[in-house]
Amino acid sequence: MDSPRLLRRCLFAALSATLVAIAAVAPAQAREAGPGAVAAVTFSDTFDGPAGAAVDSGKWQLETGDNVNNHERQYYTSGTNNARLDGQGHLVIEARRENPGNYQCWYGRCEYTSARLNTSGKFTAQYGRVEARMKIPRGQGVWPAFWMLGQDLGQVGWPDSGEIDVMENVGFEPATVHGTLHGPGYSGSGGIGAGYTLPGGQAFADAFHTFAVDWAPDRITWSVDGTVYQTRTPADLNGSQWVFNKPFFLILNLAIGGYWPGDPDGSTPFPAQLVVDEVKVTTSDGSGGTGTTIRGLANKCVDVANANTADGTPIQLHDCNGNDAQKWTVGSDGTIRALGKCLDVAGGGTADGTPVQLWTCNGTAAQKWVVTAARDIVNPQADKCLDVKDNNSANGTRLQIWTCAGTANQKWTVG
Structure with missing residues (x-):
């Protein structure tokens, strides 16, 4: 230049x-987006x-x-x-x-x-x-x-x-x-x-x-x-x-x-x-905690384990505590972000039980999500829902994707 x-x-x-x-553009994207989808x-x-x-x-x-x-x-x-x-x-x-x-x-x-x-x-x-x-x-x-x-x-x-x-x-x-x-x-x-x-x-x-x-x-x-x-x-x-x-x-x-x-x-x-x-x-996803909580089973929060920003850090259920590891932004590009990185389906997997993790934002389908009016959080590539493993509300329970079933462990409230 x-x-x-x-x-x-x-x-x-x-x-x-x-x-x-x-x-x-995937099937899940046709579902009606709810008010929680707005950052x-x-x-x-x-x-x-x-x-x-x-x-x-x-x-x-x-x-x-x-x-x-x-x-x-x-x-x-x-x-x-x-x-x-x-x-x-x-x-x-x-x-x-x-x-x-x-x-x-x-x-x-x-x-x-x-x-x-x-x-x-x-x-x-x-x-x-x-x-x-x-x-x-x-x-x-x-x-x-x-x-x-x-x-x-x-x-x-x-x-x-x-x-x-x-x-x-x-x-x-x-x-x-x-x-x-x-x-x-x-x-x-x-x-x-x-x-x-x-x-x-x-x-x-x-x-x-x-x-x-x-x-x-x-x-x-x-x-x-x-x-x-x-x-x-x-x-x-x-x-x-x-x-x-x-x-x-x-x-x-x-x-x-x-x-x-x-x-x-x-x-x-x-x-x-x-x-x-x-x-x-x-709002920022990494500048001192502006963002919003995502609450699910037992009114607990989606949480980045140990507030660790490394790629591959597990995403888990945990008591809500207001820290930056629980402050998320739901972007117009379909991403859900915390600590400057994206909610990601490990390996871009589509099978039931594939864990979700924190990962550097890269624009792939593994990092695209739709928040629906029914309070599902759906990965369109897999056409599956964000899910609390084994319906277990204990702190530290890993989050995963699973076929959408309308159960309590797949219902989320953004904000």
């Missing part, structure tokens, strides 16, 4: 004065409202200006010309080849307009699952992104503030997105990250996809549609400082041109639209 491509995060000459001042949500925008309406100003602010540092070609505008609701539950961020306001850019009269939104001063996240379901535009020179910056940006500057790129795409790579960390000593071309490519020649512009990070102290994991493609910890930074254990604000934008994507050409369709279905942040 070209080192200047992320200089747009570095000096922020293009930010508005406001931001600078603030410096903030505790700290931020959500589903962009409901009439067509043409502005984005919720209680959640987002619009930045204005150009960006000389990265040599992007667009001018970010306020109002609804470039960022508006479509009346169908989406936010449309639209880049146009026009300049009705005679905006001036670093290269002269601006050739394009677009929009960039952030939550600084309105919402910050610190740990949890941060996700957006979006359909990105196609075309040479387009550069959609969903990312985060440390809320202390105005005090410490970039890259000391830290940057978490949940998703970036450049138009010349229609099948690939990138997730990257930037911080002191690993910024610009030295950012730590990886790409994810869709299989079979698909393009991200063809459909909506969910881009997410699962974020816990000293660990961030990236996924696309629930498929994990990288995890980063301080061990990846070659001795540099990890600056991601603090609040960050969210950013959505659609840039045009710049060092990394290159300029648009005659093949680039305009207007270009980044269509956002939802942005959501759910």
